[in-house]
Amino acid sequence: MENLTEILNLDPNAKRKQFQKGDFLQRDGDFQASTFYVKKGLLRSYIIDSKGKEHIFMFAPTGWIIADLEALEFNEPVKLFIDCLEDSEIIIFNKDYLFNADLPKEKIVENTQLLYRRLGKLQRRVLMLMGSPAIDRYNYFLNTYPDLPNRVPQRMIATYLGITPQALSTIRGKIARSH
Amino acid sequence: MENLTEILNLDPNAKRKQFQKGDFLQRDGDFQASTFYVKKGLLRSYIIDSKGKEHIFMFAPTGWIIADLEALEFNEPVKLFIDCLEDSEIIIFNKDYLFNADLPKEKIVENTQLLYRRLGKLQRRVLMLMGSPAIDRYNYFLNTYPDLPNRVPQRMIATYLGITPQALSTIRGKIARSH
DNA sequence: GTGATGCATTCATCTAGATGAAGAAATGAA
DNA sequence: TTCATTTCTTCATCTAGATGAATGCATCAC
Known part of the structure; x- marks a missing residue:
């Protein structure tokens, strides 16, 4: 850009x-x-x-x-x-x-x-919001914004994903526990 | 167009x-x-x-x-x-x-x-998928595609909204009952 | 340092919507 | 017309994620 x-x-x-x-x-x-x-x-x-x-x-x-x-x-x-x-x-x-x-x-x-390009990304976002569980959306987020997890608080990531901070915390717990 | x-x-x-x-x-x-x-x-x-x-x-x-x-x-x-x-x-x-x-x-x-124009519409779609309950999304759908309800089966409208046909049926039932 | 504010995690509930099954109504083919 | 297929609705469960509250950490102002 x-x-x-x-x-x-x-x-x-x-x-x-x-x-x-x-x-x-x-x-x-x-x-x-x-x-x-x-x-x-x-x-x-x-x-x-x-x-x-x-x-x-x-x-x-x-x-x-x-x-x-x-x-x-x-x-x-x-x-x-x-x-x-x-x-x-x-x-x-x-x-x-x-x-x-x-x-x-x-x-x-x-x-x-x-x-x-933006349209393509937005299409994907819509499809994921409709068809993918929160954990998949989280992984896709990590892919799209690799350096953001260190720069923004969890609660903002959660509201980007369309879930609550508590739900994200649970998901992260699961990922961590499964190595 | x-x-x-x-x-x-x-x-x-x-x-x-x-x-x-x-x-x-x-x-x-x-x-x-x-x-x-x-x-x-x-x-x-x-x-x-x-x-x-x-x-x-x-x-x-x-x-x-x-x-x-x-x-x-x-x-x-x-x-x-x-x-x-x-x-x-x-x-x-x-x-x-x-x-x-x-x-x-x-x-x-x-x-x-x-x-x-398409980008603007997609933005709205994302925001609604994240923040609005199914009934609001249904009403917005009716607005966007006024003549489609007569042309496509309910089950397709449901999968467009991101819910099941059963859930849409319930919503429609509620709307009808409240006149 | 102390207190205040914000953040992440955990747990006990609650709920919107999913799932699955069954019957009624509509559609379509022969 | 009849039979088959699909669609819509209703109901009885189930579940992902919401909500609300408690706890433990950080961070920041003073």
Whole structure:
């Protein structure tokens, strides 16, 4: 995703900004959704459901792009909170810029490749949420984000998987006990 | 999505084909994933999990595009079955054609819009699978596919929602009883 | 150091939805 | 029409994971 940096440097409206652990970049109810490129650090996006429970939609370590895709695309108010899990350097830009008419055609095609990739991953996520038990989802998580287990608390991993921290603890116990 | 037809007509490799209810367009294990545009009819894509259970990833009525996005993007063998729920007229084409260098830039940008839209929908699907009870997911399904309840059997709707036909039957019973 | 706050683990319950079985209704083929 | 197949519903269990509470550790502020 490093080629993105180059593009982002071209966007006259892109803002580079430093954030601290705990800072919010966007919250539920905001009217204007933004797109964030993580130059360095770690973000996450999540909702809080009707019962007050947190559900992490994704983590975004260095090099990733994170946004409320639904709000962006359908011009709805933001549903996803986005905040910093570590001090982070972020580039805030307009989604449209990735497909701006000023960019050369090949760049645009390159950028759509990123969307395609994300679609593939999301497809997998849906299929796993429907068809795989929590332990398989946990193993897939470890594969997708190999270095995150050391950087984020268990309870966040649990809410990413769609289970409670207690359930994750039990699963980890089982894995450990079976060597 | 009607503008797509036009583009598809330009693709020299796109094949138009007639299928019958029950025909398979693609199955688990195929090596070459394709992309299908539904000119008329109704398709679905689904996996069969390790316990032999069916999970429908999506329905594709007239005007929709359906494919195994993960297999396409990462050049993996196909995981999703795709078959016809009704007699259908299908255009089979290469995903790359949507972003072919021969197309005018505006067309490419237009096509990425479709990807974005799909991403937004998938985000919502993930969030609902994690955070909403089956009844809410059912109502959202009714919203997304208003005319499908009359065209597809309940058991398929259930496997789309990620629950069993029995559970869906109970939910419908509750909704009916509460007027 | 002390106290406070947050995190992980364990255990005893509880529950949404799964499973399996059976009957009723609908669909389809001959 | 009749027979077979599939679909839908209901009910009696069962289970993965939720909930809530208690305990033991860390971490941080002061």
